[in-house]
Amino acid sequence: MTSATQQHIHDKIEQLQQELASSWPELLEYLPTLPNSNSSTEPNLVVAGEPEDSTITQEDRLEVIEQLRALSVLPPAALEATAAAVLARKLGFVINTSVSFAVDDKQLLHSHGRVQVQQSSGYFNTLWPATKESTYALYVSPRQLDVQSLAQTPWFLGKRVLAINAAQMIGVVAYIAGVQISGLHRAQFSASSQLMRAGQFWQPGNQGQIIVCFLDDPLPAGNVLDLTQGGMQ
Amino acid sequence: MSLFLPFANASMQKLYQSVVEDMHDQQESLDMLLDLTVLKTVARSLDVGERKQALALFRADHQRLALWITQDFPGVGLTISEALTRVLLALTVE
Numbered sequence: 616m617t618s619a620t621q622q623h624i625h626d627k628i629e630q631l632q633q634e635l636a637s638s639w640p641e642l643l644e645y646l647p648t649l650p651n652s653n654s655s656t657e658p659n660l661v662v663a664g665e666p667e668d669s670t671i672t673q674e675d676r677l678e679v680i681e682q683l684r685a686l687s688v689l690p691p692a693a694l695e696a697t698a699a700a701v702l703a704r705k706l707g708f709v710i711n712t713s714v715s716f717a718v719d720d721k722q723l724l725h726s727h728g729r730v731q732v733q734q735s736s737g738y739f740n741t742l743w744p745a746t747k748e749s750t751y752a753l754y755v756s757p758r759q760l761d762v763q764s765l766a767q768t769p770w771f772l773g774k775r776v777l778a779i780n781a782a783q784m785i786g787v788v789a790y791i792a793g794v795q796i797s798g799l800h801r802a803q804f805s806a807s808s809q810l811m812r813a814g815q816f817w818q819p820g821n822q823g824q825i826i827v828c829f830l831d832d833p834l835p836a837g838n839v840l841d842l843t844q845g846g847m848q
Numbered sequence: 849m850s851l852f853l854p855f856a857n858a859s860m861q862k863l864y865q866s867v868v869e870d871m872h873d874q875q876e877s878l879d880m881l882l883d884l885t886v887l888k889t890v891a892r893s894l895d896v897g898e899r900k901q902a903l904a905l906f907r908a909d910h911q912r913l914a915l916w917i918t919q920d921f922p923g924v925g926l927t928i929s930e931a932l933t934r935v936l937l938a939l940t941v942e
Contacts, residue, residue: 620939624877627935631884639891641903646884719896 630697637700638720679705680842683781687824691728691803699726703828710786710840713831714777721770723827724759728803730778730825732811733795751813751836752792753778753827754805760794769794775833777840778806779826780814784842787814788834813839851906852882854914855928863936878939882932883910889931890917893924 635642682702686694694702699716707713716726733754753776760769771791779786787810795805804825806816816823856864864882868875890902890913898921905913918925 621874621877624874624881624939628877628881628884631881631888634888635884635891639887639899639903641900642887642891642906645903645907646887 633700633704634697637703637715637717638696675705676709676843679709680781680784683779683826683842686727687779687781687826689727691725693722693724694726696722706828709842710777712834714828715831716828718770718774718829723771724756725803726828727824727826729801729823730804730806730811730814730816731802731823732808733805750807750809751787751789752807753789753810754793754795755791756803757794757796775830775836776827777830778804778810778814778816779828779842780816780818780821780824781826781842782821782824783815783818785815786840786842788830788836788838788840790836809837813837850879850883851910851914852879852886852928852932854911854918855886855925855932857929860929860933860936863933863940867936867939882935885931885935886914886928889924889928893921893927 632646635646679702682705686702693699694716696717699722703715716722730753733752755771759771772793774791776789776791777786778789789806789810792807802823804827806814806825811817814825815821816825864878867878871878887906891899894902902913902916905916917928
């Protein structure tokens with residue numbers, strides 16, 4: 616067997632571990648470790664989106680930002696599970712907090728797309744009392760709702776997210792307040808005017824392009840993360 | 849005993865043996881790759897409640913999980929076998 620084949624096996628193992636970390640996180644602590652790994656005595660497991668090392672070079676950071684920029688200009692869609700897990704892990708390094716593109720295996724219809732300002736309150740918005748935090752609201756496509764969602768509180772409601780403006784290299788902590796109610800949806804997301812401003816989604820270079828991922832940590836809504844520095848502005 | 853073995857039919861076992869013979873001391877890595885392939889397919893095929901049961905069985909005994917899958921979810925068992933075959937074939941042609 617060639618060393619290339621051995622490397623291929625190890626790469627595939629890492630890829631599968633990352634996919635399982637995203638799709639079946641409860642399994643993580645029971646997964647076997649990579650045999651013959653001399654680099655560490657710790658289990659060779661990677662949680663999607665969770666930074667495993669605080670050191671990241673500027674080159675790594677720029678690579679992730681470039682990937683985000685490339686993603687943000689693609690046609691609106693949801694990232695494939697493996698690609699989402701890999702990107703979430705890298706992004707977790709960059710912003711030094713854990714992110715993911717799925718919650719309990721559920722994904723939004725769009726991980727990236729266009730955002731426009733929400734003209735009025737969307738469905739479900741009244742479930743939250745108005746606070747300073749609640750003004751950083753994001754609304755998703757009504758196509759996200761299914762019959763089950765209508766019968767109970769939709770799974771995505773109230774979830775804390777990072778609304779990323781890749782062109783300006785910033786992300787704003789927001790929460791999903793409901794679904795769009797306008798009959799004309801030229802964008803996949805709507806946002807409160809405060810979120811539009813904080814995220815600079817009105818800047819000419821951005822054209823409303825947005826990437827949305829879930830935040831595991833309860834960062835306060837309205838906080839702006841500088842992707843070039845990895846911290847809050 | 850590895851998780852993937854109960855899903856290996858005769859032709860797959862031949863494939864596995866041919867890969868192992870070429871692997872020298874890397875058999876552990878191959879077994880792990882195949883086990884993870886099984887788990888990935890299980891994760892994709894079962895719903896949340898079923899995965900909880902699968903995890904409990906996996907923690908108790910890998911073979912019990914394999915037996916449960918083949919008895920209660922024969923379609924998933926077939927999908928696992930196909931996925932394992934693809935992995936082994938890919939290694940054979942490298």
